[in-house]
Amino acid sequence: MLQILCVAEKPSVARQLAAKFLRLSSNECMRLAENLYNRGIISYPRTETDAFSGMVLPVAGLKLVEGVTTPPKSLDEAGLLVLLDRYGIGTDATMHEHIKNVILRNYVEKKSNGQLVPTKLGFAISLVFARHFPDLISVSIRSKLEAQVKAIAHSTCHVIASLGERESGRDFARRGRSICARTQALVLNAMAANSLKILIASSLGPKGRFKTLVSGGGELEITKDGNCMLKNMQIQHPTAAMLARAAVAQDTVTGDGSCTVILLIGSLLEQARRYYFEGIHPRHLSAGLDFAKQAVLKYLDEFAVAQKLSCESRDLLFNVARSSLCTKVKPTMAQTLAGIIVKCIHCLCQQPGEAESSESLIPLDLYMVEVLPIKVGTDPEVEFFRGMVMDHGCRHPAMPTSLENCFVLTCNVSLEYEKTEVNSSFVYSDAKSRSELAQAERSFTTKKVQQIIDLKRRLCTAENGKNFVVMNQKGIDPAALEMLAKERIMALRRVKRRNMERITYCCGGSPVNSVDGLQESDLGFAESCWEISLGDEKYTFLKGRKNPRSCCIVIKAAATYEVSRIKEAIRDALRACKNALDDQKLVPGAGAFEFAAATHLQTLAAEQPLGKNAYGVQMLAESLLAVPKALAQNAGLNAQDMLQRMKEKALASRGATPREFVGLDLDSGRVMDPTLEGVWDGYSVKKQTVNLAVLLAQQLVLIDEIIRAGKNMSPAQQS
Incomplete structure (x- = not known):
């Protein structure tokens, strides 16, 4: 009360503030003010009235004035649109919808002259909200809410910050502490989940x-x-x-x-x-x-x-693979893929009699299955290939495109001229010196290529009918390709690193990083190797030994999303079969x-x-x-x-x-x-x-x- 009296400039203002915030009548307000004034706490003399309840007042005179009182004029739709626009409620596209909704819900009635008159239902709802939820009908709060929605739409405000501010009634973004109120965290998480x-x-x-x-x-x-x-x-x-x-x-x-x-x-x-x-x-x-x-x-x-599962449990593995595939692809495609998955698992497993003890068994490595997409045809087709398929071919036109009974060399050796790692320069005085320098640089690569050719000549003769294939992870320059082509050596350069290990599991042998001291034991063997062209792309097929431990699944489809869906389904089915073999439970x-x-x-x-x-x-x-x-x-x-x-x-x-x-x-x-x-x-x-x-x-x-x-x-x- 003391704060109100200090702020108010007039007694009438003090009575209004006391009635609004302290629920005091005018008499109670003025009596409190008189008491504070008499005690010397405030300098607040009574200047406006000295009449209180119960007093008898003399009547100075009566005067009868003729006139007519009328209720305030109701707004029409245009006037209501002006107010909505002034307070920023709605947009040009939604203002008419707001007015239409209040008419349809019988909150207001539209007269023949276009005026919008509140109904009894509208009055009742307004009184209830004004008494119990005054913030919800405040024009300023509604305007602020509209501004937040527009800010979210223009990505200048985060939706969670707006929700937290609205639900808690505080400016969380300005306070910088909570995003969500304490009682709303579980609700927010549950809604998201x-x-x-x-x-x-x-x-x-x-x-x-x-x-x-x-x-x-x-x-x-x-x-x-x-x-x-x-x-x-x-x-x-x-x-x-x-x-x-x-x-x-x-x-x-x-x-x-x-x-x-x-x-x-x-x-x-x-x-x-x-x-x-x-x-x-x-x-x-x-x-x-x-x-x-x-x-x-x-x-x-x-x-x-x-279940006692092994690689020979083909029927059970087929059912496991089919159960996984049916959730990803069509049933007909799942039936086809399940048989291919069983073949892949059987290919990856250690064959009976190849290992003397359980310690020497090769674990099941699903990455030894190459899934190669080929964009060709209309309907998707999936094929199993007991070998490896590379998505590129030879880079020399004179090289053979099909060979039988091949030795396979998997290497990671640079067979091309390479620049130095640091900047360097060589100075020569005449053309002869320049020619000798170029020959010396060329001879460094030529010697490595010649070592491969010498190994081929030693192992592949006309009598045994053997051939030679080189799979190199690094590059091979045109001069080296020319030398290999003259010897009928089929060479692929820049083979993908993930395929190098698969080739060794498919054909045998060991990958080498140097051509010095090459022996026959370093080489693998393939029954056949050939190259085909599909559209503008070339593909090289390498059919390995009798029992390879790597294989390839070729997906032929025109659409990228078809290839992606089938590829994901194959990976999940392979993992399902591996889990069944590891768990020995279903x-x-x-x-x-x-x-x-x-x-x-x-x-x-x-x-x-x-x-x-x-x-x-x-x-x-x-x-x-x-x-x-x-x-x-x-x-x-x-x-x-x-x-x-x-x-x-x-x-x-x-x-x-x-x-x-x-x-x-x-x-x-x-x-x-x-x-x-x-x-x-x-x-x-x-x-x-x-x-x-x-x-x-x-x-x-x-x-x-x-x-x-x-x-x-x-x-x-x-x-």
């Missing part, structure tokens, strides 16, 4: 739909591989970007499971948000998730089917594990006294069911009906011997046993998926505030 889940869930499983990724240069990529989508999408939200990186890491480690990770995390955070608003502390949710994770991993060991697919694990967790939560930690167990159980639900929805089936059928089948087959597994048949819409249909998932993939999803969900649930870090950038740096 749920948005990513909705985007990815429609691509899960063999019936998932494709996504089209458009790069900045206008290039298209059509895929439903979660790793490809998450790796190439431009994600601005920090939480969503972190989840995408984690899912990509999941695919890098295990070769699959990126879509399932996003689906589980999104479902877990959605459940956590619901329980949080019901009053469950995040610590109880985190502890329950940890308990549920351990229970699921233990159940996974019991649920998985032990998990029934078609949503069988997720359904069984969810049922197990629900039983566990009902039987054991877990207290509030049971909410975390229930969270993971409901999130695991999101996988079979997504599979059913993508196939056009009713998710709840399919879950009910799975429950009925599980109850009917309980205690059966041998054990029956319950999965979804997405083609017929029925329940089936995935082990009988050959639908398998990887054990290590499922284990890593559960571990990663629960770990990230626990971390995000325990985040209570998002804080801005680092230095603030200037507007010029932001633009």
Whole structure:
């Protein structure tokens, strides 16, 4: 009150301020002012009135004046547009929509003369908001909100900063500390994870739909591989970007499971948000998730089917590869690729009888499979080649284009004239000296080429019918190519480094870095080597020994996105087969594990006294069911009906011997046993998926505030 009296210049102003901020009447205000004045605290004499409630006032006189009072004139649409434009509410394109909406919602009524008259509903809503939410109908706040939206549209303001400022009622960008209010961190993270889940869930499983990724240069990529989508999408939200990186890491480690990770995390955070608003502390949710994770991993060991897998288990490997491929490509293409994948795995494995002990076995190296795209034809075709294919040919027209029974030299030797690493100059006095200098420089390369020719002459004779092929990682100049062509040596220069090791696994021999002291043991052997031309490109085919340990898959397609999709599918299928051989376990697919694990967790939560930690167990159980639900929805089936059928089948087959597994048949819409249909998932993939999803969900649930870090950038740096 003292501050009001000091600020006010007149008693009338003081009464208005006291009524507005202190809810005092005029009498109470003036009595307090009189008391402060009498005590000498303020110099504030009473100058305007000395009349108070209850006093009798004499009437000096009465005068009757004739007149008419009218209500204020209502605005028409043009006048309302002027006010909207003055306060910056809406744009030229949306102002008319705002007016149209309030008319359609019966907030105002448009008269025949064009005036907009508020209805009783409009008056009631205005009074409610004015009494309880005055900030929401403030013209200045609405104008500020419009300015923030325009700033976001022009990329001059970050959307998270605007949300934090709006929700907390404070200027977070100016304060420079919090991006999100303490109570909104979990909501913000859950919204980000749920948005990513909705985007990815429609691509899960063999019936998932494709996504089209458009790069900045206008290039298209059509895929439903979660790793490809998450790796190439431009994600601005920090939480969503972190989840995408984690899912990509999941695919890098295990070769699959990126879509399932996003689906589980999104479902877990959605459940956590619901329980949080019901009053469950995040610590109880985190502890329950940890308990549920351990229970699921233990159940996974019991649920998985032990298999004695080897490279000779062709039927089982075929089913594993097909199960992985069906989620990436068409079923007909998956059937073809699965057979090729089995051939590749059999080619990479150590053949029986070639090693005397287990220590000398060569590990399965998937990088020994070259996937070579060739842009030709219309419909995509995939071929398996038991050898190597290089995407270039010989660089000399006189060289042979087809040879049989070839010695193969793989080397990393420069067979061309090279300039010195440092600047140097040679001075000569006459033309003879210059000629001798040039010959000396040429002789350095010629000697190395001559050593290769001498080895060829020693090993390849007319009697044995052998030929010679050189695969060089470095360059070969025209003069050296001329010398090799005269000896009918087929030479390829600048062979890719990744192919050098594959050639040695395919043909044998050892790669050399020098031509000094070359021996026959350094060479490999190939049954045939030939060169073909497809369009403007040349390709060299090298067919190795009888049992090569490297091979090539040739993809023939016209579209780049077709090649990319098939290549990613092949890599994932190879990794699935390798995981099966390493784990010696397989998990029934078609949503069988997720359904069984969810049922197990629900039983566990009902039987054991877990207290509030049971909410975390229930969270993971409901999130695991999101996988079979997504599979059913993508196939056009009713998710709840399919879950009910799975429950009925599980109850009917309980205690059966041998054990029956319950999965979804997405083609017929029925329940089936995935082990009988050959639908398998990887054990290590499922284990890593559960571990990663629960770990990230626990971390995000325990985040209570998002804080801005680092230095603030200037507007010029932001633009």
